Amino acid sequence: MTIELTRVEPLLRRLVGAILRTHREEQGRTLRDVAVQARVSVAYLSEVERGRKEASSEVLVAICRALGMRLVDLVGAAHAQLAEADGRIVVDLTAAPAPQLARPAREPGAALLLAA
Known part of the structure; x- marks a missing residue:
C-alpha cells in the first residue's frame, strides 16, 4: 500500500496577516491604534490579520508604515515562510x-x- 503525501502551500493572505499581527503584538499596540494610523477600519485590519481579506498593495503599505516597517520587509518575511514551507x-x-x-x-x- 502506497500513501501519497502532497504538500499544501499556505495562502499568502494568511502569511501576510500573521506577519502583520506578530509585528503589531511585538510592539504592544492595539488593532485600533494601528488601524487609525493606517486609515483603515479596525474590522478590516482584523480581517487582514486573520487572513480573511486580501488587502491591496496600497493598504498593505499603509499598514506597514503604521507598524514602522516597509513593504519589502513584509514581502521578505512572507517569502521566507513560503520557502520554508x-x-x-x-x-x-x-x-x-x-x-x-x-x-x-x-x-x-x-x-x-x-x-x-
Whole structure:
C-alpha cells in the first residue's frame, strides 16, 4: 500500500496577516491604534490579520508604515515562510555569508533561495 503525501502551500493572505499581527503584538499596540494610523477600519485590519481579506498593495503599505516597517520587509518575511514551507532555506548572504557559496552579482541585501 502506497500513501501519497502532497504538500499544501499556505495562502499568502494568511502569511501576510500573521506577519502583520506578530509585528503589531511585538510592539504592544492595539488593532485600533494601528488601524487609525493606517486609515483603515479596525474590522478590516482584523480581517487582514486573520487572513480573511486580501488587502491591496496600497493598504498593505499603509499598514506597514503604521507598524514602522516597509513593504519589502513584509514581502521578505512572507517569502521566507513560503520557502520554508516548500522545504527550502533562505540564506541572507549579507548577514553571514557561507564560505562554500559563490556570491552572484546582485543588489546588496538580497536573499538567495536555495533548494534543500
